Amino acid sequence: MHAFEYIKPNTVWEAVDLLDADEDARPLAGGMTLLPTLKQRLAQPTQLVDLAGLEDLQIISEGPSSLTIGAMKRHVQVARSPSINAFLPVIAHLAEGIGDPHVRNRGTIGGSISNSDPAADYPAAVLGLGATVITNRREIDGQDFFTGLFSTALEQGEIVMAIRFPLPERAAYIKFPNPASRYAAVGVFVARVKGEARVAVTGAGPCAFRLPQMEEALDRSFAVEAIQDIEISQEGLNADPSATPEYRAHLIGVMARRAVEAAAR
Amino acid sequence: MPIKVEITVNGAPTSAEVEPRTLLVHYLREYLGLTGTHVGCDTTQCGACVVHADGRSIKSCTALAAQMNGAKITTIEGLAATHPDAEGLHPLQAAFRDCHGLQCGFCTPGMIMSGSALLLENADPTDHEIRDWLEGNICRCTGYHNIVRAVKAAASAMREPKDPRPQETAA
Known part of the structure; x- marks a missing residue:
């Protein structure tokens, strides 16, 4: 690792001031991606601003039709939270499937979505439920948040405070993990939220994306039969040692059908 | 700095x-x-x-x-000081020895710290739960089978009373 300064502020204001003043400073959440990136010398921040001391990022709050999860909630906390298990079990289940137990003990929901790893699980949930990303400056429609490979709508000095998920009528997330890395080669999140079907895919493209043709079919009938003949284009899908674009296109169909089946139960 | x-x-x-x-x-x-x-x-x-x-x-x-x-x-x-057995080992350390849960031993400290963390929250894990938990720990020697056995054996040992006294029989 290249050298950097480490600062752990106690308030959001302090953290944002530090990040605003130095474009090469980086926020540090759980560090499950950032620290390995630094070890490979793929990034050279001047300062790491540790967000672990910010109480405001630790909330879980239930609204009448939504549930809001603080950005610094670790995967293990999301997976075990009684209120998330009661009101949004699909998210608790998704969190329980991330990485391994030791990674889940450190990694955070805010860090995961801010990183926009093409194979991360949470971005599929943000798109699949139509979540809202709450930052220190504004509310960002989940649809506009992921802008590409490892890139998001976040600006300098802007950090994710929380994610607000609407409560779906039904939802499920199914992934096909790479047998070695356990990252999602393809993950599909399906839901019916406020009467509308949503289908979001992770692992397959540069960042998470929705599948409008499947959503329209599921709007007509939320059943496996409605989507089983839909052909997924392999254009623009990722090619890497874990899967070819052709294989990923096939997996999207399979995971989507399994997810619809699980959600319909 | x-x-x-x-x-x-x-x-x-x-x-x-x-x-x-x-x-x-x-x-x-x-x-x-x-x-x-x-x-x-x-x-x-x-x-x-x-x-x-x-x-x-x-x-x-x-x-x-x-x-x-x-x-x-x-x-x-x-680790042993948190839960010592009669020999001064943690029950999972003793179980790794008894079940031959290691060959070269390089992964063993991590396996034991991982397995003992599982036992802190699940006193009686199934084979499936143990294998699932150990997803983040790689061993290139054992094939994992004896590691899973060791975690099960330690779980069993830790559920038993530490100092079982002879049962009094009714007169």
């Missing part, structure tokens, strides 16, 4: 001036001389470096010492 960290390791307070980029595993091995925690892959995959931080298992190659300022860390050297 070096920063001061204070970390409780195996029940004892420790502190040092470290560079911010110092990893927890290097703090343990190089500053404290606790070389039981191993660096296997250094890429967050193999789990040889697992320690407990405030009661939860973490990969110490992927945490900064600075992030652990104020934390309570337990390493393989301090």
Whole structure:
């Protein structure tokens, strides 16, 4: 690792001031991606601003039709939270499937979505439920948040405070993990939220994306039969040692059908 | 600029001036001389470096010492003291020996710290739960079978009373 300064502020204001003043400073959440990136010398921040001391990022709050999860909630906390298990079990289940137990003990929901790893699980949930990303400056429609490979709508000095998920009528997330890395080669999140079907895919493209043709079919009938003949284009899908674009296109169909089946139960 | 960290390791307070980029595993091995925690892959995959931080298992190659300022860390050297058997071993250490849960032994500290973290929250795990939990720990020798047996054996030993006294029989 290249050298950097480490600062752990106690308030959001302090953290944002530090990040605003130095474009090469980086926020540090759980560090499950950032620290390995630094070890490979793929990034050279001047300062790491540790967000672990910010109480405001630790909330879980239930609204009448939504549930809001603080950005610094670790995967293990999301997976075990009684209120998330009661009101949004699909998210608790998704969190329980991330990485391994030791990674889940450190990694955070805010860090995961801010990183926009093409194979991360949470971005599929943000798109699949139509979540809202709450930052220190504004509310960002989940649809506009992921802008590409490892890139998001976040600006300098802007950090994710929380994610607000609407409560779906039904939802499920199914992934096909790479047998070695356990990252999602393809993950599909399906839901019916406020009467509308949503289908979001992770692992397959540069960042998470929705599948409008499947959503329209599921709007007509939320059943496996409605989507089983839909052909997924392999254009623009990722090619890497874990899967070819052709294989990923096939997996999207399979995971989507399994997810619809699980959600319909 | 070096920063001061204070970390409780195996029940004892420790502190040092470290560079911010110092990893927890290097703090343990190089500053404290606790070389039981191993660096296997250094890429967050193999789990040889697992320690407990405030009661939860973490990969110490992927945490900064600075992030652990104020934390309570337990390493393989301090594990037995948390739950010693008659020989002064943690039941999981004894079970790894009894079940032949290791060959070269390089992954063993991480396996034991990981397995013992599972036993802290699940006193009677199934084979499936053990294998699922050990997903973050790689062993290239054993084929995992005896490791799973060892965790099961330790779970069983830890559920039994430590000092079973002879049952009084009714007169």
